[in-house]
Amino acid sequence: MPIVTMSVEDRVNLTAITWAHAVNSQKELYEALESDINMIEADIVLGRLNNTGDELPVMAHPPANSSDLSLLEFLLRILEHNEEHVDDAKGVKLDFKSIEVFEGSLDILSQLIPLMPHPVWLNADIISGPVNQSNTVPVDPERFFAGAAKFETAVLSIGWTTLWGANYTEGYYTEHEIDEMLVAIKNNNVTAKQHPITFPVRAGIAANSLDQLHGLVAAVNETNESSITIWSSANDFVDVQKLRKLIFSFGFDRVYLDVPDDLADQLDLGRADTDKASARLPSLLSFSMVSACLVLASMWINRVRL
Numbered sequence: 001m002p003i004v005t006m007s008v009e010d011r012v013n014l015t016a017i018t019w020a021h022a023v024n025s026q027k028e029l030y031e032a033l034e035s036d037i038n039m040i041e042a043d044i045v046l047g048r049l050n051n052t053g054d055e056l057p058v059m060a061h062p063p064a065n066s067s068d069l070s071l072l073e074f075l076l077r078i079l080e081h082n083e084e085h086v087d088d089a090k091g092v093k094l095d096f097k098s099i100e101v102f103e104g105s106l107d108i109l110s111q112l113i114p115l116m117p118h119p120v121w122l123n124a125d126i127i128s129g130p131v132n133q134s135n136t137v138p139v140d141p142e143r144f145f146a147g148a149a150k151f152e153t154a155v156l157s158i159g160w161t162t163l164w165g166a167n168y169t170e171g172y173y174t175e176h177e178i179d180e181m182l183v184a185i186k187n188n189n190v191t192a193k194q195h196p197i198t199f200p201v202r203a204g205i206a207a208n209s210l211d212q213l214h215g216l217v218a219a220v221n222e223t224n225e226s227s228i229t230i231w232s233s234a235n236d237f238v239d240v241q242k243l244r245k246l247i248f249s250f251g252f253d254r255v256y257l258d259v260p261d262d263l264a265d266q267l268d269l270g271r272a273d274t275d276k277a278s279a280r281l282p283s284l285l286s287f288s289m290v291s292a293c294l295v296l297a298s299m300w301i302n303r304v305r306l
Contacts, residue, residue, distance in 0.1 A: 014227070015247070015257040015269050024059040026068050033081045033090065039119070040078065041093040041258065044071050046101045057105045062097055071105055075112045082118050091119030093157060099124075099140040106147050113151050121155040122148050123200065127180045129160025130205050131171035136161040145188035148195070156190065157229065159200040166235045172208035173201065178216045191223035203232035203259055207242035210249060217254070229256040232263055240266045 020032035023042040032040050047058040047065035057071035075092070082089040096102040102124065113120055124139035138161050148156060160177055181199075185191065197220060199213070206213060206228070213228060220226040228250065232238060244267055247255050257264065 013252040013269075014255055015252055017256055019258045021258060022061060023074075024061060024064075024067060024069065029059075029069060029074060029077060033077070036088070037090070039091045039093055039121075039258075041095060041123075042074060043095045043097060044101050044105060045097050046104055057101050057108065072108050072112075075108065075116075079112060079116060082116075089118050091121070092116075093121040093123055095123040096139060096144075098137070099143050102139065102144060103147055109151065113154060119155065120151070120153070121157045121198070122151065123157035123159070125159045125161045126184060127158075127160045127177060129162050129177050130173060130202075131163050131168060135163070141184040142188055145184075145190055149189070149193060152193065152195070154195070156195045156197045157200055158185075158197065162202045162205060164202055164204050164236055165233070166237055168204065169237050169239075170208075171205050173205060173212045173216075175212060175215075178212050181216065182219055185220065185224075194224055197224050197226045198229045198256065199226065200229045200231055202236070203230050203243055203263065204236045204238045206230055207239045207246055210242075210246050213246070214249065217250070227254045227256060229258060232259040234260050238263060243267065244269075 017039060018037040019039050019041055020028070020035065020037045021041050023029050023032045023040050029040075029042075042059050043061040044057050045060045045062060045065055046055050047060055047067060048055060049058060049066070049070055050068055051066045058065075058067040059069040059071065059074050060067040071094075078090055078092055094105075096105070102122075109122075124144050125136070126139050126141040126144055128136075128138050141158075144158075145156075148154065158181070160173065160181070164171065185197070190197070199216065201209070201213065217226050217228065230243070230247070240263070247257075247267070247269065252269070257267075257269075259267075
């Protein structure tokens with residue numbers, strides 16, 4: 001696969017979009033809203049508030065099933081913040097850990113997403129993926145797409161369950177796993193809806209999967225605007241040079257980067273100046289008229305021009 005030769009200066013740098021990760025508590029949400037990050041990522045499970053009361057969607061990562069923050073309050077506080085701080089609005093990525101919690105959240109999402117002009121991403125791992133991963137049950141794609149269909153302004157962030165860590169160096173997204181994703185998208189009418197799509201891929205595995213991921217994005221781009229979102233756990237092994245090659249092959253206008261700071265520093269993508277520019281975001285725009293990539297790209301450009 002040839003490497004893109006367009007200069008960095010000619011491209012919108014989506015890697016400069018900044019993230020708060022696993023914002024699953026009152027304290028973490030307060031800190032994220034007070035910071036200058038662009039996107040707030042959080043996990044949703046069916047659980048209880050402070051281990052009491054009825055089961056409902058709360059902000060937590062398995063195996064935790066209790067939190068001091070419900071999905072409803074989480075979204076209301078972000079909505080309130082964005083209304084009061086237009087120059088410091090936040091986008092949100094909601095990571096649903098089961099089909100049950102996603103379907104149990106639909107009433108809340110139906111009430112609040114229409115009120116949110118800022119980016120909302122609906123994330124789920126809908127396909128079983130690398131490396132021989134069988135411990136985590138994927139979110140049912142048919143039911144996920146059926147529930148997400150009504151949210152035309154939302155970005156679909158759809159990925160694979162993964163098994164990786166510090167001791168893993170071999171593994172990639174296989175052609176079979178890529179084909180399963182494409183079949184799920186086609187069979188569930190996602191192409192007709194023309195939702196913008198981003199594929200969250202684990203950094204250590206993605207670094208070994210350049211050709212496969214290019215094939216995926218090229219196929220989806222025939223009908224839906226698409227991108228990749230590279231993420232990593234703190235102790236994951238990552239071949240940094242391979243990952244740099246992957247990023248440059250797609251171009252900075254097709255790659256979001258949600259990784260620990262030490263990995264971002266090793267990648268040396270020249271984000272220092274753009275990170276400073278990103279601290280001055282005037283507003284977050286709606287995805288109703290344009291794709292996820294173009295919206296966050298325009299956000300970044302607006303900051304640079306201030």
